[in-house]
Ligand code: HEM
């Protein structure tokens with residue numbers, strides 16, 4: 001019996017110990033984090049776009065974090081003008097930090113590529129704009145109709161990629177996703193960092 | 202803040218001490234002695250005496266010394282070892 | 284509890300120490316049969332998930348080479364197929380097979396028939412339904428958005444928790460009814476895994492985290508799902524199979540306990556090494572890097588222990604596919620851990636983070652270690668539970684060579700491709716295009732290996748079908764590798 005107690009209580013102790021250190025402690029330490037004044041609270045459309053970003057798995061190819069210039073070239077390569085800090089993410093639930101850079105980091109994509117139409121076409125068919133791209137197209141985010149009706153916004157697609165007949169209409173979803181992408185701008189100066197917000201070496 | 206609170210210290214002790222205490226009880230009672238027989242507890246009777254075709258002469262000899270003369274496996278080999 | 288153990292040594296001597304009495308083969312057979320239903324059910328479901336996961340993995344892989352492949356439907360887009368692959372493989376194939384492994388190991392190790400076997404059957408079914416619902420929702424676009432935790436927290440996760448708890452209850456009830464004094468090391472690993480999994484899975488799925496805290500919880504969970512669930516049960520299995528097949532007790536029982544507690548202590552703290560350089564408070568990441576380096580202790584303890592058990596007897600691998608796979612899995616565990624420790628160092632991570640190097644690492648761990656260990660377990664367990672032999676030596680050999688060879692190609696290709704990709708992501712002068720084009724040929728090679736591995740899976744599934752559902756019985760009296768020239772060790776001189 002004693003052995004079983006050692007096993008169950010010891011096993012519990014180790015994992016709860018880790019839970020306290022890596023989850024509960026930081027949770028309480030970061031709870032009073034304030035949003036930087038320049039960081040806009042996402043609106044209705046942007047939140048819908050964010051949801052589409054999640055449900056279509058952009059996170060499996062794109063990160064949203066800028067690492068410290070001390071040991072990476074993230075800033076040198078134009079991913080941002082400073083490393084990202086916890087306060088940049090206060091409105092993010094769930095987080096979208098990501099672990100793969102099969103595609104470029106998107107933390108500041110709104111600053112880098114502010115053109116709505118570029119994004120719309122890029123989402124429909126990346127190779128229409130970037131021939132070497134291995135990003136999949138997302139044609140299902142658009143509507144395909146025989147002819148445009150009143151009020152429809154038609155996507156202008158270059159020849160080889162346009163469907164052989166009919167037109168491609170920009171849907172509410174596509175617009176929301178692009179609005180979300182363009183809202184990704186974190187080029188304001190880092191909020192006053194106290195000990196908590198210092199970024200790791 | 203929770204980080205340097207008294208609660209945290211108490212919590213850690215409450216979680217961490219009992220298993221340690223039980224570990225010492227188990228050790229003192231000799232429950233963790235005799236590791237050898239624990240390691241052997243997975244074998245069936247006679248299993249360590251079956252002859253095994255891949256062993257070198259020296260290896261079989263060693264087993265004879267430990268567990269007694271080798272016996273041929275009562276079942277087909279590949280059923281036993283697959 | 285059938286053997287009351289107290290701290291009084293005098294009293295203890297009066298009870299029979301069953302550990303010293305050897306079981307008879309007939310008794311062992313009875314233990315195997317006591318868990319027949321849940322064990323077979325689990326393995327059956329696991330193989331079905333394996334085939335589904337294989338299709339999803341292949342599709343994900345091909346989509347890198349042909350980005351316009353199957354983009355018209357939302358449920359076929361890469362961003363849904365890939366997480367579906369992960370979840371099907373981890374929770375469908377590996378976890379379900381691990382349920383069966385646990386339910387087969389516990390009665391043998393505790394020397395008592397399986398308790399609450401029917402509860403375990405229901406548990407496995409509930410788990411499977413939960414996963415099915417979760418995958419369907421994921422493909423339809425409803426997921427939680429956290430890697431490794433994509434399954435819907437309203438409809439899928441509660442079923443998974445209930446299912447795992449039911450199987451865990453059966454495992455623990457069997458442990459409580461044990462007829463042995465000593466706890467063999469596999470018991471430590473298997474029994475501890477169930478409460479661990481439930482705690483981390485519940486903690487990971489709580490809906491109230493936001494910002495970087497959500498990332499911390501995400502990777503706390505994901506890393507522990509690897510370390511305190513997938514790794515532990517498979518190490519328990521390997522700790523059983525190696526000595527058992529070779530016919531030689533484990534090299535050092537003490538070392539195995541050091542390995543277990545070292546793993547429990549350090550692994551749980553490892554999670555933040557997935558976010559090196561990320562926007563977390565630096566002490567969290569530093570803690571995880573330190574704990575990662577400390578992992579050298581349990582990893583080397585386990586490695587030495589398992590190696591010393593087998594050393595000098597590698598020839599036995601010719602006779603037993605189960606042993607062959609268990610040995611490769613054990614070596615891969617050491618290899619993936621050392622690779623992981625290397626990857627957790629900032630100087631390496633700055634190159635390999637965000638690249639396909641991580642995918643190579645994932646599959647070295649989840650395939651060469653976890654999946655091969657489970658294949659080995661199935662080769663050993665199924666004939667004993669079904670009381671039939673695997674019908675064909677050829678199919679066994681084809682399976683092992685296809686999956687082993689294919690996966691080596693997969694890992695080497697992505698290992699090289701990942702480093703090249705990482706170097707060009709880091710090189711100040713290069714545009715993003717360079718990182719895509721440097722990885723491309725290696726991704727194509729991965730797709731080739733994907734086809735080879737998939738063929739191996741088909742062979743295995745067909746063979747398992749022949750074993751379980753046809754009366755075709757093996758007439759061969761030779762072990763499956765008998766005619767193959769020894770690979771690792773010279774043939775025995777008689
Ligand atoms: C037929 C064999 C397999 C193939 C072709 C395959 C292919 C793939 C592909 C293409 C990815 C996505 C990589 C990326 O995003 O760049 C992936 C990820 C993954 N696979 Fe597999 N896979 C196979 C077997 C397995 C098995 C058996 C398991 C687990 C038991 C597994 C676990 C995973 C995991 C956990 C990931 C996510 C890795 C990460 O996020 O770092 N795979 N696999």
Ligand code: HEM
Pocket residue numbers: 099430509513514556557575576578579582616619620621622623624625626627632635636637641644645646647648649652653
């Ligand atoms: C001491 C042992 C280990 C250490 C220190 C370690 C370290 C790491 C590190 C640092 C990463 C993150 C790589 C990155 O994103 O840049 C990683 C990812 C991963 N490791 Fe390990 N590893 C260890 C053992 C294992 C084992 C035994 C397995 C499999 C059973 C495993 C499976 C994985 C998987 C699947 C990922 C990818 C997670 C994802 O991105 O989805 N690791 N490991």
